[in-house]
Amino acid sequence: MQSPRIEMITQKYIIGNWKSNKSILEVENWFKTISQLFTTVDLQNSNIEIVICPPFVFLPLASELIQKNKLPIKLGAQNVSPYANGAFTGEISAHILSEWVKYALIGHSERRKNFCEDDIVLTEKIKRVNEEKITPILCIPDEFTLIPLGLDIVAYEPIWAIGSGKTDSPENADKVAKKIKENKNITKVIYGGSVTPENVTQFLEKDNIDGVLPGGASLDPVKFWEIIINASRK
């Protein structure tokens, strides 16, 4: 049986942030399930950029499973070192990451809060990933947060909406995204904070929202798949 074809015009980003979760077996099972789901619908012309950001140690396994199953999924890093290669024990440099990822999240609110990352360190991180041709995605909690130069994509994620089950209203998220684009010369703004298969289309139908950044919902391959499918119908 031929799978239905889904067409889309503008590119949307669906970026799954796994945070500090999963085991080897859970990663294998996630890919097993999503690979089966990908055989049910042809998303080739859907113009959605699908990205997952696993913990660093799972990047090789995720990369292998993406290739093996020919999945249209790109990899992103959840974080990056502000330093280049060298004597920085425990750090993962942008140069190391450049063999694995296309994108890097920078300044997620959990990093700003729990690891005291400030604008100086985040500006350094953006510089490092740009040097390695990795696309930085700066996460900001509101439109007043500093946006350094050298960025195209910003994720607007109100702190209170992260992991809380409460989202910003799509109308307000659209307004904030518009301001960021107008005032900060940013071309793409994505929304994050309790995104689910049920609410994703309300955000994507807004003019200024170019994608979503689900955390919790991306851990479940079925939910992540439903987000992709609902986005592709937008």
Ligand code: PGA
């Ligand atoms: P959440 O996380 O979807 O679980 O709210 C989003 C994020 O932290 O990027």
